[in-house]
Amino acid sequence: MNKQDINNIKQLLSSPKKIIIVPHKNPDGDAIGSSLGLLNYLLKGNHKAQVITPNDYPGFLKWMPNEVSILKHDSQTKQCDDLINEADIIFTLDFNAFHRTGNMEAVLTESKALKIMIDHHQSPDDYATYMYSDVSMSSTCEMIYNFIDMLGDLDLVDADIATCLYTGIMTDTGSFRFSSTTSTTHRIVANLIEKGANNAKIHDNIYDTNSYNKLQLLGCALNNLKVIPESRTAYITLSQDELNQYNYTKGDTEGVVNYGLSLDGIVLAAIFIEDKQEGIIKISLRSKGNFSVNDMSRTHFNGGGHINAAGGKSYSSLKDTVEKFISILPTYNKALNNE
Numbered sequence: 001m002n003k004q005d006i007n008n009i010k011q012l013l014s015s016p017k018k019i020i021i022v023p024h025k026n027p028d029g030d031a032i033g034s035s036l037g038l039l040n041y042l043l044k045g046n047h048k049a050q051v052i053t054p055n056d057y058p059g060f061l062k063w064m065p066n067e068v069s070i071l072k073h074d075s076q077t078k079q080c081d082d083l084i085n086e087a088d089i090i091f092t093l094d095f096n097a098f099h100r101t102g103n104m105e106a107v108l109t110e111s112k113a114l115k116i117m118i119d120h121h122q123s124p125d126d127y128a129t130y131m132y133s134d135v136s137m138s139s140t141c142e143m144i145y146n147f148i149d150m151l152g153d154l155d156l157v158d159a160d161i162a163t164c165l166y167t168g169i170m171t172d173t174g175s176f177r178f179s180s181t182t183s184t185t186h187r188i189v190a191n192l193i194e195k196g197a198n199n200a201k202i203h204d205n206i207y208d209t210n211s212y213n214k215l216q217l218l219g220c221a222l223n224n225l226k227v228i229p230e231s232r233t234a235y236i237t238l239s240q241d242e243l244n245q246y247n248y249t250k251g252d253t254e255g256v257v258n259y260g261l262s263l264d265g266i267v268l269a270a271i272f273i274e275d276k277q278e279g280i281i282k283i284s285l286r287s288k289g290n291f292s293v294n295d296m297s298r299t300h301f302n303g304g305g306h307i308n309a310a311g312g313k314s315y316s317s318l319k320d321t322v323e324k325f326i327s328i329l330p331t332y333n334k335a336l337n338n339e
């Protein structure tokens with residue numbers, strides 16, 4: 001985003017506008033954090049601003065400032081479509097292509113509103129008038145902080161905005177441990193704490209609010225963990241029956257894939273989760289070093305993401321999907337053993 005873009009956006013936001021903010025489907029901490037951080041900032045400018053998510057999100061995100069105002073497109077479709085069709089500006093956050101919003105793709109594609117993309121995923125589509133896309137960023141929340149800074153409004157960042165942005169930076173960096181976490185990320189996080197983000201409370205709200213069933217499901221997942229030493233790979237499966245047995249609710253499998261990656265010597269981890277309702281196997285891939293799970297997911301699993309964290313899906317059965325994964329691994333053995 002250059003100086004001219006920023007000046008144009010500043011001009012645009014100098015009078016009240018109807019603004020919609022949209023994150024990706026199955027929003028995570030960074031998607032909700034960036035959306036609510038931006039919402040709370042825009043509301044200070046007297047805009048009519050509204051966050052619309054494609055669908056629901058995990059309970060451990062349902063405490064964030066102004067979270068209760070969020071509309072969900074899948075259950076409030078007419079109301080959401082009307083708001084989108086009336087909007088002057090649509091911010092699209094934490095995704096790189098409209099299809100990442102699921103069933104919102106059509107209404108977003110047809111909308112005449114001016115689009116502003118803020119995102120850190122690879123290969124962004126070219127739909128936005130103003131695009132702030134940077135794959136080196138730890139999180140979209142870090143980018144929202146920079147965006148507010150570029151607009152010269154850091155003094156408007158209050159405890160609510162700081163709380164939202166801290167949450168997304170924390171969740172997308174695996175609590176500040178992934179290599180995307182830079183000294184600048186830490187400086188921003190320090191500023192957010194000074195602005196009123198309560199770091200201990202935020203960690204507690206996100207990570208220490210597990211249900212008993214969620215931990216039991218984690219036990220089941222760890223029991224299913226398999227290792228393929230020659231490919232330095234670990235994978236986990238969870239069938240629909242297993243999810244049902246532990247009363248699965250949204251978010252219960254978040255982060256489980258990382259247990260595979262925590263094994264000594266493992267550089268690629270996968271989890272395959274059966275979703276009978278959607279008729280898919282949801283796949284999450286994680287890696288260490290230069291091994292790109294974004295490439296692997298794009299090539300084989302209808303997905304994408306980042307170099308060390310990507311997702312995708314398969315329309316085959318759980319068994320066939322795992323077999324496919326195992327069958328393609330040898331083509332990656334050289335790269336995996338070079339890490």
Ligand code: 5GP
Nearest residue numbers: 284285302303304305306309310311312313
């Ligand atoms: P997760 O495995 O946690 O669902 O996602 C890891 C990363 O990959 C996130 O940045 C997420 O946005 C991205 N991702 C997840 N699923 C998909 C997908 O189906 N397509 C694409 N392009 N990216 C995905």
Ligand code: MN
Nearest residue numbers: 030094140172
């Ligand atoms: Mn993100």
